[in-house]
Amino acid sequence: MKPTPINEEIQLDPKRYIVSETDELGTITFCNDYFVEISGYSKEELMGKPHNIIRHPDMPKVVFKLLWEFISQGKNINVVIKNLAKDGRYYWVFTEFESRRDTDTGKIIGYTASRKTVSKHVTEIISDLYAKLLEIEKEEGIEASEEYLKSFLKSKGDNVEFQNLMEEIHKFY
Numbered sequence: 662m663k664p665t666p667i668n669e670e671i672q673l674d675p676k677r678y679i680v681s682e683t684d685e686l687g688t689i690t691f692c693n694d695y696f697v698e699i700s701g702y703s704k705e706e707l708m709g710k711p712h713n714i715i716r717h718p719d720m721p722k723v724v725f726k727l728l729w730e731f732i733s734q735g736k737n738i739n740v741v742i743k744n745l746a747k748d749g750r751y752y753w754v755f756t757e758f759e760s761r762r763d764t765d766t767g768k769i770i771g772y773t774a775s776r777k778t779v780s781k782h783v784t785e786i787i788s789d790l791y792a793k794l795l796e797i798e799k800e801e802g803i804e805a806s807e808e809y810l811k812s813f814l815k816s817k818g819d820n821v822e823f824q825n826l827m828e829e830i831h832k833f834y
């Protein structure tokens with residue numbers, strides 16, 4: 662059963678990284694001690710589970726759709742994500758995704774995500790955008806929210822793409 666979200670934020674240590682690894686399908690194969698501590702789950706509860714175990718219902722689907730489109734092509738991407746801890750609290754993270762490849766075949770065998778704290782300034786902007794995307798998704802579906810996201814990015818400049826949105830936010834706000 663999914664935890665019931667409560668409106669309380671977990672403050673992260675800016676010096677520590679929350680790291681996890683998955684196989685090519687997003688099943689957790691590794692998590693560091695800080696991941697365990699912040700998520701509130703034990704290592705045993707996390708290992709072998711789909712990574713959506715910490716998905717927060719405030720996150721729009723389109724963000725994960727684009728995330729998977731990027732990483733499954735072997736492209737690295739940074740995404741700001743709101744995660745759900747076992748006790749219902751939330752924590753915002755700046756997450757860097759990388760793919761891992763088999764050295765012989767070059768085939769993607771899994772992904773690594775490394776997360777750190779994110780500034781209040783960025784989370785405020787992103788949470789407004791995500792709230793809008795979620796509302797559109799609920800009313801009109803994911804195609805409509807993807808359309809909205811694309812036009813939002815375009816309105817911020819020609820070179821603003823989803824994977825560099827986080828860097829761009831510092832420039833355009």
Ligand SMILES: Cc1cc2nc3c(=O)[nH]c(=O)nc-3n(C[C@H](O)[C@H](O)[C@H](O)COP(=O)(O)O)c2cc1C
Binds near residue numbers: 715772
């Ligand atoms: C390495 C890796 C790390 C991930 N980390 C997170 C995460 O921190 N939070 C999250 O909600 N989804 C994360 N995901 C995405 C999930 O796999 C999943 O796509 C997402 O939670 C949406 O769930 P759904 O596809 O069931 O809607 C990660 C995926 C990978 C491959």
